[in-house]
Amino acid sequence: AQSVTQPDIHITVSEGASLELRCNYSYGATPYLFWYVQSPGQGLQLLLKYFSGDTLVQGIKGFEAEFKRSQSSFNLRKPSVHWSDAAEYFCAVGGYGGSQGNLIFGKGTKLSVKP
Amino acid sequence: ETGVTQSPTHLIKTRGQQVTLRCSSQSGHNTVSWYQQALGQGPQFIFQYYREEENGRGNFPPRFSGLQFPNYSSELNVNALELDDSALYLCASSIDGTSGRETQYFGPGTRLLVL
Numbered sequence: 001a002q003s004v005t006q007p008d009i010h011i012t013v014s015e016g017a018s019l020e021l022r023c024n025y026s027y028g029a030t031p032y033l034f035w036y037v038q039s040p041g042q043g044l045q046l047l048l049k050y051f052s053g054d055t056l057v058q059g060i061k062g063f064e065a066e067f068k069r070s071q072s073s074f075n076l077r078k079p080s081v082h083w084s085d086a087a088e089y090f091c092a093v094g095g096y097g098g099s100q101g102n103l104i105f106g107k108g109t110k111l112s113v114k115p
Numbered sequence: 116e117t118g119v120t121q122s123p124t125h126l127i128k129t130r131g132q133q134v135t136l137r138c139s140s141q142s143g144h145n146t147v148s149w150y151q152q153a154l155g156q157g158p159q160f161i162f163q164y165y166r167e168e169e170n171g172r173g174n175f176p177p178r179f180s181g182l183q184f185p186n187y188s189s190e191l192n193v194n195a196l197e198l199d200d201s202a203l204y205l206c207a208s209s210i211d212g213t214s215g216r217e218t219q220y221f222g223p224g225t226r227l228l229v230l
Contacts, residue, residue: 103150
């Protein structure tokens, strides 16, 4: 079955430090890949998505992600974290199941930012 | 903000009762998906509606049912509530969101507590 794994439940970084959040997926072909962010009391906001082409994808708020087929990974990165980036981050794959429009999410990584 | 609204924001019910949650899509969007997010978990796909027809369903029992109206707003109904139904319920709208590639815009969610 298709699945998404986010190995890190909680990460703490200092403001200004770089960030990498890991995501691994299980699927035979190239999936549609997404990163969403969820702030407390808020819905999910799309940061970026990958379907095909250039494996380095730029998103909003200075985030980028790199698709690596050989590692079945789609890790999210940011060169310099801001305090406002503290939130929960979800990796997702799309296009599965009876409905091609459903998303399968990982369990999320909670990001805390130290001043 | 995405333009997707949900009501109510919070709800408390007792086991065995029935509940209806509502979602208003972003203007111009004809596809609505519903997700359940239990505490500490990623969202899980419940079902999707496309132009008033169910277009796929996740691994949820029939007591979870839905409806989409001609203006593309949507309802999620849950009968015979169980304690495990306590969760944040998210709806997401998109334009022709049946391929898995379309961006889904999420509402803030309805938090349901079943006692």
